[in-house]
Each structure stands twice: as structure tokens, then as C-alpha cells.
Amino acid sequence: MIELAVLDIAGTTVEEHGAVYVALEEAVRAAGGHPSTADIQRWMGAGKREAITALLTEELGGAPEAGTVDNAVADFRGRLDAAYTDRVPTPLPGVPQAIATLRAAGVKVALTTGFDRGVTDALLAKLGWDDRLLDAVVCVDDVAAGRPAPYMIFRAMEATGVRDVGRVLTAGDTVRDLEAGTNAGAAIVVGVLTGGLDATELGAARHTHLLPSVADIPALLSLSGG
Structure with a gap:
């Protein structure tokens, strides 16, 4: 699981x-x-x-x-x-609901980003996202190297008390996101098509799944409410 x-x-x-x-x-x-x-x-x-x-x-x-x-x-x-x-950023459609579904099923949710802590905190404040929605947030300045290094994923595991990469799913919209997930040895490495890359461009990187959106992850995991 x-x-x-x-x-x-x-x-x-x-x-x-x-x-x-x-x-x-x-x-x-x-x-x-x-x-x-x-x-x-x-x-x-x-x-x-x-x-x-x-x-x-x-x-x-x-x-x-x-x-x-x-x-x-x-x-x-x-x-x-x-x-x-x-132009204030907004959650992608269905994402807050997907995160809530994951957490209700006992799956912890962490965000990682190539932004530094200052930019990230300001962005999340605009969204109103805090520890009521998320279990951890890891920024590039929290680790020795950003993607494609796996360190932010490992830091997220540390922050949430998860010890087995075989029980980790990663998701992102860039090649570097997928490379980081693969380098971490995550069980599921998802590419999502909500960013600037299409299925051909993103699919060229090693992955386990390509999905239209993070909103589709609960269904992938066969969780109720997906």
C-alpha cells in the first residue's frame, strides 16, 4: 500500500x-x-x-x-x-479533493518544489494551503541538490515518518520530476499532463504512469471517492 x-x-x-x-x-x-x-x-x-x-x-x-x-x-x-x-495561482481542478481523499485513506501528502522557502510560503499562503491540507512541504533550499536528485523526496519521507520507498508515489509535470521519482526508487512515478509538456515529451522520461491530472491519482490507487 x-x-x-x-x-x-x-x-x-x-x-x-x-x-x-x-x-x-x-x-x-x-x-x-x-x-x-x-x-x-x-x-x-x-x-x-x-x-x-x-x-x-x-x-x-x-x-x-x-x-x-x-x-x-x-x-x-x-x-x-x-x-x-x-494573476493569483489557483489549485488545479480536483486537486484539493484528491489530496483530501488520499489523506482520508491514510496516505500522507507532501509537496516538493524547485522554489525556495520564501517563494513557496508566499504561494501557499495565497492558496490558503497549510497543515490542515498537507503533511509536509519540502523546498529546494531544504536539501543539498534539487531535481533530478531524489533528496526532496527523501526529506519528505523523513518529515512524514515513511521509511520504505516501495510505499511512495511521486507525481510531477516535468521530466526532472519523473527523474527524481525514479532516482528515489519510488514504487509509483506519475507524470501528469497539466503542465507545459505533452504525453510524448513527458513520456520520454522513465515513469510508471501518465495521467491527465493529480485528480486521477485516487482512482489509480483504487481509493473511494477517486
Whole structure:
């Protein structure tokens, strides 16, 4: 039986209209980079500091100065906050109900994200999501490395007291989400089609299931109310 569902945030449980990748591209361009759509897509699901550093490194042909990265990260956060203020993120259809169904069946639910804690806390506050809905929230700055490393999944297991990866389900809308689930050895690695990738693009990564949405996970697990 699955004891823990580890779910990504942006594009997986939350509709934020792609604002994160617009803000990422704009911040990198403002710092002197010229990323293509493919460049940005390649870093979907990654920690945003890591993505900004890598995109600027590719542009400059060498590692950017720490101050340049710090400024770009701060710029990204400001642009994202403004975007979220202008168009407030919302739960994807059926997701709060799916989370409630999972928890009612005894499955703990944790969120993981490539956002840092400050961005994540602000986003979840806009949604009104707290420990009444979730068992744990793990951010990229809580671990040594973001996706595709499995560390956020392991931290979620630690936070919820789940010891067996054979009882863990992971779900996300990016290739890096699926790679992290696979690298963790999760029993079920779900790709959901609510983000920016279609079934062909997302399905190219190793997975156990592709689903239209997180809302379909209770039915996958044959839980009542799915």
C-alpha cells in the first residue's frame, strides 16, 4: 500500500499559468542572457538558482559572479511575486479533493518544489494551503541538490515518518520530476499532463504512469471517492 504521495507544486497541483518560466526567462535576459524556449524548458522542475546559474554560464562561457546570480535570483522572485499578484495561482481542478481523499485513506501528502522557502510560503499562503491540507512541504533550499536528485523526496519521507520507498508515489509535470521519482526508487512515478509538456515529451522520461491530472491519482490507487 502507498503510504506517501509526493507531489510537485507549479503545474502539478497548482495552476500558475506558466508564470514561473516567464519570470525565469525575463530574469536571465535582464542579467545578460538570451535563453531560447528550449533552454528554459530544459530547466523545468529544477531549482531556480541552479537554473539561473546554468543559463548564465552557458551564455557567458564561464561561471557568472556570485553577485550576478544573487541579483538575478532576486529579480526572478520579484517578477514572480508581481505575476502572482496580478494573476493569483489557483489549485488545479480536483486537486484539493484528491489530496483530501488520499489523506482520508491514510496516505500522507507532501509537496516538493524547485522554489525556495520564501517563494513557496508566499504561494501557499495565497492558496490558503497549510497543515490542515498537507503533511509536509519540502523546498529546494531544504536539501543539498534539487531535481533530478531524489533528496526532496527523501526529506519528505523523513518529515512524514515513511521509511520504505516501495510505499511512495511521486507525481510531477516535468521530466526532472519523473527523474527524481525514479532516482528515489519510488514504487509509483506519475507524470501528469497539466503542465507545459505533452504525453510524448513527458513520456520520454522513465515513469510508471501518465495521467491527465493529480485528480486521477485516487482512482489509480483504487481509493473511494477517486
